[in-house]
Amino acid sequence: MPALDPTDLWRRPERSAVGPKPEHSRSGIATAALRIADQEGLAAVSIRRVAASVGAGAASLYRYVKSHDELVELMMDTVSGEYHLEPGTGGPLEQLLDLAHQGRGIMQRHPWLAPLLLTRPSMGPNSLRYLEAALTTLESVDLPGPAKLQTVAMLSAITSAFVQNEMATARPPGPKGAATNRGQYLAEALKAGDYPHLTAALTGHSDEGHPDEHFTSIVTNYLTGAGIPSQPPD
Amino acid sequence: MPALDPTDLWRRPERSAVGPKPEHSRSGIATAALRIADQEGLAAVSIRRVAASVGAGAASLYRYVKSHDELVELMMDTVSGEYHLEPGTGGPLEQLLDLAHQGRGIMQRHPWLAPLLLTRPSMGPNSLRYLEAALTTLESVDLPGPAKLQTVAMLSAITSAFVQNEMATARPPGPKGAATNRGQYLAEALKAGDYPHLTAALTGHSDEGHPDEHFTSIVTNYLTGAGIPSQPPD
DNA sequence: CCATAATTGCGATCACCGTTCGCAATTAAG
DNA sequence: CTTAATTGCGAACGGTGATCGCAATTATGG
Incomplete structure (x- = not known):
């Protein structure tokens, strides 16, 4: 009731x-x-x-x-409502990629958003507008309706996961050489000698290129694998 | 302090x-x-x-x-601690795929896990053991340490995202024809005439094949794109 | 013009939460 | 056997989501 x-x-x-x-x-x-x-x-x-x-x-x-x-x-x-949902140019893949980048931006502006997005998808008018736009993008793609929905949902999910991973990895603003508690504990655990590969992976200095490109490649990879073409079929 | x-x-x-x-x-x-x-x-x-x-x-x-x-x-x-971390057979991709499937199983058994996994990665002994095992899998792969870590993290993230999406999509146990509130509202919104593509996508009856294969293909796709080979290089 | 009925703002209150404090009881070490 | 540390825990504090009842406000119908 x-x-x-x-x-x-x-x-x-x-x-x-x-x-x-x-x-x-x-x-x-x-x-x-x-x-x-x-x-x-x-x-x-x-x-x-x-x-x-x-x-x-x-x-x-x-x-x-x-x-x-x-x-x-x-x-x-x-x-x-922060999405810009103009029709957009390019093939389905390019348009979805643009939406994903916008989504990433929104989640970065509102750090609380990403975790919620997976657990409780919103159904308000703005959210539905976004969904509609994303599906419009797939108009020319020959895929069953539910599959398109799945694809759009996974797109949001991957974006959310990427942003959360991005934020968890981002070192908190510790300007001083103050070792964080987490770091201290980790150091202890690694010194014990277990976890040799973990130690090696953490020792190698971080060479991570531009996260934008990384994000683009992950999303492109997923969409391609899901059968979303870069150019509309003629 | x-x-x-x-x-x-x-x-x-x-x-x-x-x-x-x-x-x-x-x-x-x-x-x-x-x-x-x-x-x-x-x-x-x-x-x-x-x-x-x-x-x-x-x-x-x-x-x-x-x-x-x-x-x-x-x-x-x-x-x-529910992971089975025996060395395992097959190439790096196969082994990581196995870990991902195990992870999915654990998240399904403990529905509260998936959302937490992204927001606050655990660092307990069992979690570190898992991480170590995942990295051991990548021993033969020529990738910088941090990149391997990123890959493993994204693997967990994608798995978590997939499971959460899976659970959100799964219809709650409504044996009777009782229309859920969410459904009722959606029906209203769609009847208004906006969201034509959404309507179409929802109308098409769900033909979604076995989710196991879907999950496998998504993960395989990601790992392949991330440069994880199926067979160790000789 | 006024009476009616619906709706708003909100103080008081309830049940529950995470957390802290102080103290009696218990235990190992010297 | 004394000492010092540690345990279990009742009581309490501040904060939370939510409900209730009531005075004040307003559009509508007579």
Whole structure:
């Protein structure tokens, strides 16, 4: 009976017919929540915090959003609006590649996004618009519908995975030579003599080229393997 | 100053020299936490819940684990122990493919694992053993150390992404014809006429073959593109 | 013009969470 | 046998998501 599905958010009108005018709005709440999440992480996005940030009482937020999950759903759909979805040029592969790069940019701007994207795909209007655009890209490709969906989903998944890996690898801003706890422990473990290959792999100094090209090659590889052509068939 | 790094767990001895014998153990706590997470989801794994499950007071758990994060780290490393890491046969690609399949199995057995794996890689002994095995697989491959690490990390990432996508797609156990909320909303949105390609893609009945083969082809594709050979060079 | 009905804002409150503190009880070492 | 460390844990603190009830506000129908 209870509305546990955050997707219910999109079935409710933002404002109903009668009653006092709301002092706030979904978009206002969304941008406030976004600012907090971008700066302090998703964990800092609590109902009370967001409410205070827009100048409302804690309980008032529930007039705009039925649950914390719905708030997150709102945030996800809002950032989905950052895609530029003009028709685009090039073959299906090139267009999907462009979408993937855009997605990577969005996930980098909003570090909390990538993990969520895999666990709970959003179904808001902006997210659906993105999906539609991605599928439009595959219009000329001869593949069953579900396969196209799968491909687009895996594209997002790979992008998310890449970005998360990118972020986990990125060394935290430690300007001083202060050894991190993690590093200290690792050093101990390696000194013990087990894990010889791990030691070797970590010892070799990091030569990792430009991550942009790396990302491009991974995605291209996947799409090619999935049967997405670079040029539309004639 | 505070030990915020969950990795600190592995630097502490399980039992110290003096004092009364502990009534519980890390592994006991881990298995209790695992049972709860597997059955009711990671959100149900609270300190109090796990403590009660092993017959201890809530505050007592902190004698074994310094924080909730460490408890999760303990859980992750424990399931990492489910890998079978015998040397294995075949070329590097085949061996990595086998590890990926094992990983998929583990993530399916423990649905809470996949999302965590990307966000917070574990560094416990079992996790390191896995990493070592994966790198041993690449012994004969001529690639710089960091590149090998990247490859192994992306392999886990892709596997996690695939499993999460798999689970999100899997229809929840709705035996009756009861339309889910999500479905209802989607139907409405599609009926509006926007999203024609999405509609088409969803209308086409799902013909998705065996997901095992799909997974194999995706991973093989990635590994091949990453320069991992099927047979060791002579 | 006014009464009605719906809706908003929100203080108070509930249950639960992670975490800390202080203390009695237990144990190994000197 | 004394000492020092360690365990188990009840109680408490601050924060969380969520609910309830009520006063204030508003568009609509009579």
